[in-house]
Amino acid sequence: MTRLLTPTLALAAVVAIIAACLLGSTPLELSRVLAALAGGADAGDRIVVWSIRLPRALSAFCVGAALGLSGAALQGLLRNPLAEPGVLGVSASASMAATFALYYGLVTSNPWILPIAAIVGAVAATALILFVAVRTTSVVTLILVGVGLSSFAGALMSLLMNLAPNPFSLSDMINWMLGSVANRSFDDLLFCAPFMVVGALILFTSRRGLSALTLGEEAASGIGLNLRRQRVLVVLGAGLVTGAAVALAGAIGFVGIIAPHVVRPWVNHDPARSLLPSALLAGVLLIIADIGVRVMPTDNELKLGVVAALVGAPAFIWIASRRRALVD
């Protein structure tokens, strides 16, 4: 079963992306979607599939995969099933930095500014979390610092909204904060893709060290792990993919905690082997959530981030309350 996990999830991802192309305000038949994907069909179908639904589905997948991957890697690094970019305040910090770039109109001068701002925010927050993590063995302290960081980033965003020059930019910022992959184009994806790819490569090349950290930091060092290098790589990798995800979709929480939690028993609780399945599962979850957002008959389309938090926060509480009291 363990061997089939990754192929199954990869297949599920493909099915979910095709399903996302089928469903929507005007449902398309499978034959028309497949024809449009292959470059045939009529121009209208091609626009719906290639310009609207496919980039949106791929964005949802990439954002989910990025958050699932960084969640799994951070959980391995911090040896804590509650670690996740959202919980630790990394997403909020990235979001705040991105909002800042939006607010000051830096984005209009160069489209690369947005992902870079989000990534700088994410890396800075991850580094701060790590700085605390190295000095304390207490999981509670770590989560509390994450809460504080989230609140601080939230307060800075509120400040920016407070100072918003006009209602339009205010509404822009609020839309951004809620988190969504609506109206994303392939260009948006392309701006974030390099950061996601590089971050993911860094995390995958350092994954063996995450297994070693199962033994605790001192013993991990004892079996040959270079702790400092491992920390830097994971912080950088997780910061890059989280920042890129936030740049693409705003802050979307809790996927990064749920996917690794579901995957872990299937991979013998090995953080290294949980990376790829966690990324795939989180990607599938976000595509499904986004399909739900689109087909739900509401006057205003629900934001993906709102739905993710509505489902994810109770799941987080459930995981936290079931966690066995480990020897901290």
Next chain:
Amino acid sequence: MTELAAQSLRVVRDGTTLVDDVSFACQTGELVALLGPNGAGKSTLLRAALGIVPISGGTATLAGDDTQHLSPMVRAQRASYLPQRRPLAWPSPVRDVVALGRFSHGAALGRLSAADQHAVDAAISACDLDALAQRGTDTLSGGELARAHFARAFAAQAPLLIADEPVAALDPRHQHRIMQLVRDFVANGGGALVVLHDVALAARFADRILWMHDGRLIVDGTPAETLTAERMAQVYGVSATIEEDRVHIKGAL
């Protein structure tokens, strides 16, 4: 022959001298016990000698190379280290924990080479863990867990074993089982440096005892030479009578 050697090693933290001018050596073919009361600096001495923590003076070498500049990977290939605190973050199967001992050989969990598989199997058998190999570590008793950690250390196939209080909190039978594992490891050509709190156990199993007190190495010699009532009073502050390798502790001084 592989040797861990320290020359005038000093460790000072925040103005407190934890290890003061300690010189010792431990090489393959011998089982050395490191004894001393809580706070004597035993754990710090091990970490400093292995280059895991920075030192304030002196030198430490492992197979001739300065441990302060040794990469963790090379160090792990020469000496297995079992720290005092051994928290396991996840309820991994025993076999995976043992397989982590192959980290310094480039092994990745789930795709072990034939040589890795062989070393892991041998270590599991040596520690009598065959029946528990697929069990989650969260379901093991303290004694079973201690054996799993030893199997992990043996799987590395490093010539030296450095263990910090490996038998703490174990019942007498498990204490002897673990010490017999270490004894067998030494008989097969390994060398071991083990921190113990049970003086009788050290006298029974060790070739040599290093007595530490207050950051200093008091004396280094065979149990027969160094285990005396005066030493027990000096190092541990207890009154004791010694009959050959038997120790009766009457009370605190």
